[in-house]
Structure formats: structure tokens, C-alpha cells
Amino acid sequence: MGKIFLLMGKSTSGKDTIYKSLIKDEELALKMVVLYTTRPMRDGETDGVQYFFKSEEDYQSLKAAKKIIEERTYHTNYGPWRYFTADDGQIDLKTGNYLVIGTLESYCYTRDYFGSENVVPLLIDVDARTRLERAMHREAKQEHPKYDEMCRRFLADEEDFSEEKIAEAGVTKRFFNNAEIESCIQEITGYIKSFL
Incomplete structure (x- = not known):
């Protein structure tokens, strides 16, 4: 039986970069799962690659058909x-x-849907200052920066990934990505291999 490795962390923790590296690793041979979102597409994104970009009506249709495994709004x-x-x-x-890629909440839903023995959490941890600097840099590159939304997301992540919620979810292993992302990727790769 296979495993679902669920990569999670606060915004600008490096999830996308780590994900791309892990998914390209032929030795790991991990399969992609494209998630869905109703948010607007960002510059450089492609439908069906980063996400399936859907309307609110599309979401409601999938929900009515009981096709949603996990969700967060x-x-x-x-x-x-x-x-x-x-x-x-x-x-x-x-x-x-x-x-x-998901959140702590999506990890819990996915774990409950597929069974805890089949879902492995990969929590990326980054200090607040580094995250904020990365968020400012990323938002500045957008054609129409949304700094207000960036700040809202930063603060929401502090609550969504509180130490209490991490403990309640039973997540004990963390991977730190404050400086050298390559060493973080190597550590995660070794951890995944221990399950294969």
C-alpha cells in the first residue's frame, strides 16, 4: 500500500520549491496530486499545474456530489x-x-479520510522574520501586489499553525528551512525514503 506524503507549512515557508525538488526526484518516484482552488490565478501559474482553478459554482457542484476529501476556506x-x-x-x-501540499487542517482531513497509517506529515518550519521578508519579496514581483492580503495570510498562518494545533494533530517531526533549503530538502528526502 502506498503513502501520501503531505507537505505543509506557513506561507512562504518554501513548500513550492521543496515540492518541485521532491517530485522531480526519480528515486522517490512520488506522484503528483493537483489540488483545487477558487482563488484567482497568480502571474506565472497555469491551470492544472499548480492548481485546478475553479469557480465557486464548480466548488459547490463537487461538494453536492460528495467529491471533496478535504477543504479549507x-x-x-x-x-x-x-x-x-x-x-x-x-x-x-x-x-x-x-x-x-496542504495545511495542518488538510493533513487532518486527509489522514482521517485515508487512514493515519497511509498519510505522513512533512511540516516545514521557518522563523517569522524570514517568512515576512520572503512574503514581501514575492508580493513585490506581482503585477498588482496585494500587501493587505499578504499580511492577512501571515497572521492567519500564525493561528492555523499554532503550537497547540500542531500538537493536537499529532505532528511531532519538523523540517527547518530558515537558511539552506538544500539541506532541508536532503533531510526530507531521507525521511521519505525511510517509509519506502
Whole structure:
């Protein structure tokens, strides 16, 4: 039976960069799962690559059909943005191992849906100052920067990934990405291999 490795961390913790490195590692042979979102596409994103970008109506249709495995809604300054995983045939644990990006909340839902023995949390941890500097740098590159939304997300992550919630979820292993992302990736790679 395969495993779902769920990569999570606060915004600008390096999840996307780490994900890309792990998914390219042929030795790990992890399969991608493309998540869904109702948020607007950012510059440089492609539908079906980073996410399946859907409308609120699309989301409601999937929910009515009981096709949503896990979901979370962020009440942004631009309205609600939903992120979710759909039971759309992408995940079949009989055929391999998967790598998914999510949140602490999505980890709990995915663990409960597939069983704790099949879902492995990979929590990326970064100090607040480094995260804020990275967030400012990333937002400045956007054609229409949304600094207000960046600040809202930063503060929301502090609550969503509180020490109490991490403990309640039973997540004990952390990977630190404050400086050298390559060493963080190597540590995660070794950890994943211990399950294969």
C-alpha cells in the first residue's frame, strides 16, 4: 500500500520549491496530486499545474456530489478563497506514493479520510522574520501586489499553525528551512525514503 506524503507549512515557508525538488526526484518516484482552488490565478501559474482553478459554482457542484476529501476556506480581503482536494481518481494507494501540499487542517482531513497509517506529515518550519521578508519579496514581483492580503495570510498562518494545533494533530517531526533549503530538502528526502 502506498503513502501520501503531505507537505505543509506557513506561507512562504518554501513548500513550492521543496515540492518541485521532491517530485522531480526519480528515486522517490512520488506522484503528483493537483489540488483545487477558487482563488484567482497568480502571474506565472497555469491551470492544472499548480492548481485546478475553479469557480465557486464548480466548488459547490463537487461538494453536492460528495467529491471533496478535504477543504479549507480563507476569508480574504477579496472574498472567500477555497482550497480543496477532490476525489477525482488522482489518488490510488494501490499504485504508488503521492506528494501533496496542504495545511495542518488538510493533513487532518486527509489522514482521517485515508487512514493515519497511509498519510505522513512533512511540516516545514521557518522563523517569522524570514517568512515576512520572503512574503514581501514575492508580493513585490506581482503585477498588482496585494500587501493587505499578504499580511492577512501571515497572521492567519500564525493561528492555523499554532503550537497547540500542531500538537493536537499529532505532528511531532519538523523540517527547518530558515537558511539552506538544500539541506532541508536532503533531510526530507531521507525521511521519505525511510517509509519506502
